Amino acid sequence: MSILVIAEHDNQTLKSATLHALAAATQIGGDVDLLVAGSDCQSVAAEAAAIPGVRKVLVADAPAYGHHLAENVSRLVADLAEGYGYLLTPSTTTGKDFMPRVAAHLVVEQISDVMAVVGPDTFRRPIYAGNAIATVQSSDPIKVMTVRTTSFEAVETSGGSATIESLSQVFEASGTRFVSEALVQSDRPELTSARVVISGGRGLGSADNFAHLYELADKLGAAVGASRAAVDAGYVPNDMQVGQTGKVVAPELYIAVGISGAIQHLAGMKESKVIVAINNDPDAPIFQVADYGLVADLFTALPELIESL
Amino acid sequence: MKVLVAVKRVIDYNVKVRVKPDHSNVDLANVKMSINPFCEIAVEEAVRLKESGAASEVVVVSIGPKSVQDQIRAAMAMGADRGIWIETAETDLGALSIARLLAQVVRDEQPGLVLLGKQSIDSDNNQTGQMLAAMLDYPQATFASKLTVTGDEAEVTREIDGGLQTLALKLPAVVTTDLRLNEPRYIKLPDIMKAKRKPLAQTSPETLGVTPSAGLKLLSVEPPAERQGGVMVESVAALVDALKNQARVL
Ligand SMILES: Cc1cc2nc3c(=O)[nH]c(=O)nc-3n(C[C@H](O)[C@H](O)[C@H](O)COP(=O)(O)OP(=O)(O)OC[C@H]3O[C@@H](n4cnc5c(N)ncnc54)[C@H](O)[C@@H]3O)c2cc1C
Ligand SMILES: Nc1ncnc2c1ncn2[C@@H]1O[C@H](COP(=O)(O)O)[C@@H](O)[C@H]1O
16 A cells, blocks of 8 residues: 655754654555645755655645645646555644544544554554553545654655656635744754754843743753743744644753643643753642652752752 | 634533543543533623624534534523524534535524634644634634634634634634633623523424534543653752762753
8 A cells, every 4th residue: 555645844944853753654554655745845845755664755836835735736636646555744733733624524534643663554543642552443445644753763855866756736615714823943953853852931030031941942952932921921933832732852862941840731742851940849740750850949059050060 | 794603511720630440431420511612612702793784693503412502502691692503412423424414504693704713632632623614615813822813714723733814704704713712701690590591492303404424433442641640859969969870861
């Protein structure tokens, strides 16, 4: 059975999330094609063609796909679905947006956030904020799924030589109009692929105090994340939220500062290799998942930590 | 304009679930149940649209056994005008079937705007609103953190991985809510009393002409791998030492 993976990209470069979805496809087994739908996205197609194990890169290059609007991308994917046994895309906000529409067009269920491939039709996925793991079996003729990127090691990016095929279908819905985008610019590593992540919570107390975390992050080459409470309070932008309903991260080192450890936060970080917690409340639940816990006032601990590195 | 809101009955977000000993599912016996937090945000937004004059009526719909009436009543206590209960044996029929049932309600009710939560906190699917929009061929905006309705258009700001995106949708449309859209109001006792007298219609998949399908079978449910308990360190110096020499991550 062949597999179509829908690539995540910004029309210039391929997002690493795609490499994790491709890893899940490799585990399922079969010919793997990669769809690049975008606008002026030829550089992405070239990058995609170099990934070993990809048979064919399908490129749909049209203004209609420039902002990855779900209405348009889902029609395209549904149109291409025939002949494929599986449709996969990473479980990012883009993937979550268009993929269920694909499933509805094909009148099948979607399997969200696949974290393990058990067999050709059987998969594992987290439910209840990761407090339970469900094993589900699909009897649908085509398996539509989003892939939890932290559960699959990224595939290699060079050495392959896939053929590139241009598609001419353009699906453009008239009911949705792109108005604007405010993307957060940062020189730090991307949250979901960083080796080290430092997250701050309500304990930081203000947006200004996050400067301590940024300083520490820059010393360690780390990405900075946050709890929902810190985002809700306006200390940091929404794209930094880690958790059940934010981003899922699994770095080698996760440092939680002034975060209590609610189950919704743990859902997004408890697969990290080493967890450090700094909190002045010895009973904070975060210490139950931490490999190293430090009971301290963060305003004295952080400067000391920065100093000693 | 009429606004339709889909609300789901789920385990309360404060409860930590336990997997049943036979691994057939999680144990929901004697567990506190509530309206899904994202659905609560959707109800709040609909009620605010009505209060601002942008909406004329707020209708809530929930699918599941008799107990989901509690959540419909809660939504009516928040300010929704009437409720529709679609009776089924369970709340988790699979997102495809839920979306098909909701699509039929939309065809009957003809709302200008359909609001859903972005995600149920039990199944963590994040699918239903998108499927519903596809079935109706409606525009959609998921992960809404700001919603403005003017004439026959809705402008929606969405929380996406890279930041924020704003879309304009021609109504009727489907919008799913994110955490920052609003802060739901506190329900007051008199409103609970008032909600008891609001109309609540009952219907069924048969009446709606939908036969739920089961494309996905739940084979088993396991507890997640537990993390080994760690150690407490006494000082920043001890922490740095442990990270360098023990964990070797610095
Ligand atoms: C539907 C839903 C979805 C949610 N999704 C998410 C999600 O995706 N991600 C998420 O994070 N949360 C999520 N939450 C919220 C979650 O339940 C918690 O409310 C939130 O994680 C708490 O954030 P916090 O730990 O920063 O704040 P708090 O719980 O207030 O904890 C602050 C901590 O800082 C410590 N502290 C204070 N001052 C200091 C100091 N000077 N030095 C050291 N420590 C200090 C305190 O001891 C405390 O432990 C969700 C909730 C709901 C209902
Ligand atoms: N049984 C149900 N009854 C009513 N609405 C539901 C039901 N299940 C899901 N929904 C709606 O779909 C949204 C997303 O759910 P899900 O796709 O399951 O994550 C929820 O927030 C509800 O608005």
